[in-house]
Amino acid sequence: MNIFKKTIISVLASLFIIGNVYADKIKIGTEGAYPPWNSKDASGKLIGFEVELAWTLCRYIGQQCEIVEQDWDGMIPALLMRKFDVIMAGMSITDERLKVINFSQGYADEVASLAVMKGSSLEGMNTPEGINLTLGGSSVKKALKTIESALAGKTVCVQTATIHQNFLESGDVGSVNVRTYKTQDEVNLDLASGRCDVALAAAVAFTDYAEKSGKPVVLVGPTFSGGAFGNGVGVGIRKGGSGAIGERDAKLLNDFNKAINLARKNGDISRIATKWFGFDASM
Amino acid sequence: MDFELMINSFPRLLSATIITLKLLSMSLFFGLFIGLFFAVMRMSKNIIINKFAYGYSYVFRGTPLLVQIFIIYFGFGQIEFIRNSILWVILKEPYWCAIIAFALNTGAYTSEILRSAFQTIKKGYIEAGKSLGISSKIIFYKIQIPIAIKQSLPAYGNEIILMLKGTSLASTVTLMDLTGVAKYIISTTFKPIEVFIVAGSIYLFMTFLIHNLIKFLERRYNY
Numbered sequence: 001m002n003i004f005k006k007t008i009i010s011v012l013a014s015l016f017i018i019g020n021v022y023a024d025k026i027k028i029g030t031e032g033a034y035p036p037w038n039s040k041d042a043s044g045k046l047i048g049f050e051v052e053l054a055w056t057l058c059r060y061i062g063q064q065c066e067i068v069e070q071d072w073d074g075m076i077p078a079l080l081m082r083k084f085d086v087i088m089a090g091m092s093i094t095d096e097r098l099k100v101i102n103f104s105q106g107y108a109d110e111v112a113s114l115a116v117m118k119g120s121s122l123e124g125m126n127t128p129e130g131i132n133l134t135l136g137g138s139s140v141k142k143a144l145k146t147i148e149s150a151l152a153g154k155t156v157c158v159q160t161a162t163i164h165q166n167f168l169e170s171g172d173v174g175s176v177n178v179r180t181y182k183t184q185d186e187v188n189l190d191l192a193s194g195r196c197d198v199a200l201a202a203a204v205a206f207t208d209y210a211e212k213s214g215k216p217v218v219l220v221g222p223t224f225s226g227g228a229f230g231n232g233v234g235v236g237i238r239k240g241g242s243g244a245i246g247e248r249d250a251k252l253l254n255d256f257n258k259a260i261n262l263a264r265k266n267g268d269i270s271r272i273a274t275k276w277f278g279f280d281a282s283m
Numbered sequence: 284m285d286f287e288l289m290i291n292s293f294p295r296l297l298s299a300t301i302i303t304l305k306l307l308s309m310s311l312f313f314g315l316f317i318g319l320f321f322a323v324m325r326m327s328k329n330i331i332i333n334k335f336a337y338g339y340s341y342v343f344r345g346t347p348l349l350v351q352i353f354i355i356y357f358g359f360g361q362i363e364f365i366r367n368s369i370l371w372v373i374l375k376e377p378y379w380c381a382i383i384a385f386a387l388n389t390g391a392y393t394s395e396i397l398r399s400a401f402q403t404i405k406k407g408y409i410e411a412g413k414s415l416g417i418s419s420k421i422i423f424y425k426i427q428i429p430i431a432i433k434q435s436l437p438a439y440g441n442e443i444i445l446m447l448k449g450t451s452l453a454s455t456v457t458l459m460d461l462t463g464v465a466k467y468i469i470s471t472t473f474k475p476i477e478v479f480i481v482a483g484s485i486y487l488f489m490t491f492l493i494h495n496l497i498k499f500l501e502r503r504y505n506y
Contacts, residue, residue, distance in 0.1 A: 161470030193361060
């Protein structure tokens with residue numbers, strides 16, 4: 001067999017093998033486009049709160065890890081198809097997602113907020129500073145009513161498949177004209193261009209954008225938590241099935257919960273959170 | 284396989300197909316005029332006009348449609364000058380941005396298809412007409428145009444099918460076309476295979492219809 005044939009055969013063979021080799025490295029899926037949770041630096045390297053936290057947790061678990069990039073809208077399907085083992089992508093723990101996957105305990109929490117460009121008619125909306133949808137009560141109801149009338153007839157932009165989209169479509173603020181984008185970057189671009197009247201995302205996603213781009217993006221209305229906004233951000237893990245692979249998934253959940261406990265106790269989570277968010281977003 | 288989801292998502296995908304068909308027909312309509320215009324320019328003896336038309340088709344056929352739609356949607360939206368101009372009324376809407384990108388893209392391909400169709404008409408046909416004393420206007424309408432249509436039909440049919448699939452990129456600029464709604468359903472059910480099979484089947488069925496329509500027309504123009 002000549003060398004040319006050999007090369008072709010080994011290249012073809014490797015195509016089939018790469019997908020199948022079961023390496024006992026924990027593969028962590030992240031988006032790399034949701035600063036400061038996870039993003040990329042100028043050279044394309046993954047950085048951010050969750051990237052640093054992931055390395056810390058892996059050290060506590062005592063296993064090698066690899067961080068894999070995945071588009072946000074395919075994150076859960078990719079996990080279910082075993083493209084990676086766990087999700088750490090600023091994914092909030094919600095009832096809807098818990099139907100499909102498991103979550104570790106939460107490691108961080110961050111409030112959501114509406115944002116507009118300076119000079120918008122929505123500025124100076126008269127609402128409390130923050131509302132918790134789980135607590136409810138008359139002040140929350142009143143605030144939601146105020147928001148409902150403020151958003152009427154406006155184009156509200158969100159990233160697709162997020163808690164923010166769920167909230168806008170939940171009916172809590174009436175029927176809203178929602179426009180969805182693949183990434184938060186695109187939401188920011190269209191907010192700045194004026195195609196979006198108002199946008200909804202993690203408050204820090206807007207402040208981060210305003211700081212980096214110098215665009216006059218301002219937060220309006222209350223900060224949101226609870227209800228459709230979930231119970232903090234945790235590590236997404238497949239529900240353990242039967243057999244060796246199922247057991248591995250169950251073990252992963254256990255390992256991550258333990259590692260988060262340790263990291264919290266040793267102050268790692270709040271230290272890393274403060275470094276990336278500018279405040280302690282750990283929980 | 285979740286067959287219930289497939290059945291439940293079908294009506295929603297079908298109503299999204301209307302947007303896809305609207306995008307397709309609008310861009311083909313404008314694209315045909317753009318194509319005809321540039322095909323005529325390509326046949327011009329004037330070197331500047333000729334090279335301009337050549338440059339247009341070179342640029343639009345040489346860059347990905349996704350890049351073109353991103354430049355028109357996100358790119359132009361960043362330019363203050365455009366945002367303050369009357370153009371913004373149109374460019375503000377994702378729907379029109381998509382149609383502009385699609386029409387310019389299909390226009391470039393159409394111009395090449397039409398140009399080659401006109402250029403492959405054998406001189407003999409025209410000379411035969413002339414020797415019978417038919418005026419050149421009638422030769423154009425009764426000989427050149429029918430032959431050009433017949434020549435370009437197979438290639439143009441291909442272009443329609445390519446454009447149909449190209450409209451799926453409209454979902455990248457927030458439009459809820461067939462692909463956009465499919466992605467939306469997946470984002471709430473987390474089941475991509477089922478939904479994409481249904482969406483893919485709808486695309487396949489539309490391709491089937493277009494293919495047969497072109498075949499029918501080819502037979503009609505077959506002398």
